[in-house]
Amino acid sequence: MPGITFKPKAVSKKLLTTLNPRTREIVVNRYGLEKENRMTLEAIGKTYDITRERVRQIENFALASIRKSKDYKEHAFVFDELKSIIKDLGSVVSEDHLMKYISKDPIIQNHIMLYLALHDDFKKHKEDDNFTAHFSVDEVTGNHVRGSLGKLHDGIGEEDLISEEEVFNRFMGHLTELVSEYKNNKDIIKRYLTLSKVIGKNQLNEWGRMTSPHVKARGIKDYAYLIMRRANRPMHFKEVAQEINKTFGKKAHVATCHNELIKDPRFVLVGRGMYGLKDWGHTGGVVRDVITEVLKEAGRPLPKDEVIKRVLVKRVVKPNTVLVNLQNAKHFKKIAGEYTLI
Numbered sequence: 001m002p003g004i005t006f007k008p009k010a011v012s013k014k015l016l017t018t019l020n021p022r023t024r025e026i027v028v029n030r031y032g033l034e035k036e037n038r039m040t041l042e043a044i045g046k047t048y049d050i051t052r053e054r055v056r057q058i059e060n061f062a063l064a065s066i067r068k069s070k071d072y073k074e075h076a077f078v079f080d081e082l083k084s085i086i087k088d089l090g091s092v093v094s095e096d097h098l099m100k101y102i103s104k105d106p107i108i109q110n111h112i113m114l115y116l117a118l119h120d121d122f123k124k125h126k127e128d129d130n131f132t133a134h135f136s137v138d139e140v141t142g143n144h145v146r147g148s149l150g151k152l153h154d155g156i157g158e159e160d161l162i163s164e165e166e167v168f169n170r171f172m173g174h175l176t177e178l179v180s181e182y183k184n185n186k187d188i189i190k191r192y193l194t195l196s197k198v199i200g201k202n203q204l205n206e207w208g209r210m211t212s213p214h215v216k217a218r219g220i221k222d223y224a225y226l227i228m229r230r231a232n233r234p235m236h237f238k239e240v241a242q243e244i245n246k247t248f249g250k251k252a253h254v255a256t257c258h259n260e261l262i263k264d265p266r267f268v269l270v271g272r273g274m275y276g277l278k279d280w281g282h283t284g285g286v287v288r289d290v291i292t293e294v295l296k297e298a299g300r301p302l303p304k305d306e307v308i309k310r311v312l313v314k315r316v317v318k319p320n321t322v323l324v325n326l327q328n329a330k331h332f333k334k335i336a337g338e339y340t341l342i
Helices: 006-019 021-031 041-048 052-068 072-074 074-088 095-102 107-116 139-154 164-174 186-193 220-231 237-248 253-264 287-298 306-316 319-326
Strands: 092-094 123-125 134-135 198-201 206-209 267-271 274-276 332-335 340-341
Touching: 006 052, 006 072, 006 107, 021 041, 021 052, 021 072, 021 107, 041 052, 052 072, 052 107, 052 332, 072 206, 074 095, 074 107, 074 206, 092 095, 092 186, 095 134, 123 139, 123 306, 134 139, 139 164, 139 186, 139 198, 164 186, 164 206, 206 332, 220 237, 220 253, 220 267, 220 274, 237 253, 287 306, 287 319, 287 340, 306 319, 319 332
Parallel strands: none
Antiparallel strands: 092 134, 123 134, 198 206, 267 274, 332 340
């Protein structure tokens, strides 16, 4: 069996021999040693007509009894092996990854969970708002990793999207106290990152805060943003819909996509059916409005070619369209070959 050298079911049978039949049955049901699903305290309590708290007391008594038994001491190698596995994985590892690493069999995983509950060397951290459920065998490393993940999160803005390489570099910059054995192991660093519930990556392998729609896309408009950002150029709404279908496997109807682009302030209409991102400096409105903005930003008259150049940065239009609008004497005037506002 990959991951471990011992046979969990045989080990558990030995460890549980010290318990009376009812207590043994409660432990078996509580940890799912025979069936995949673990029974809750409440379900076990109803089975035996006792309270949840009484079930908890029996469970704790059973674990304490096992720890005092001869069989527990004789199976110390089991706990040593599990501790060695967790150390090899970085001394801090998510419950999900650890279980899958040891076995794909859910019942075998349940047996491993029993052993981890039996020995003080294994510290379980329950899932909370910031971290997934995970185990550690070295609290110094565990605290340092969790603290570094917190610093990484704080350094990422709500709207930020950064590359995987950049995430690694930033994270490594915080892991100043990590032993080189772990710090030089990219797989371990990746596993540390998966402990966080507040940092993650989207389907394009771009990282950011999990609260950001750029990471956890919630609809066509968010997928459209990711597509356009990756393309790094204005796109027609039909092309955006096609790329969403191809890249994310989402059914993006052309009309729906167009409506979302119209409503979302992140997008700006820059030509006939063409949209760009507001982040790029694109300006909405008619071409005359864009020219007005360009001249205001300049704060001085500009020659024709410079006006055209600056307008084309903000809008996808033909140069002649800009020239035609510059002839509007109600809004612009030409002085010594340069244009300014009326």
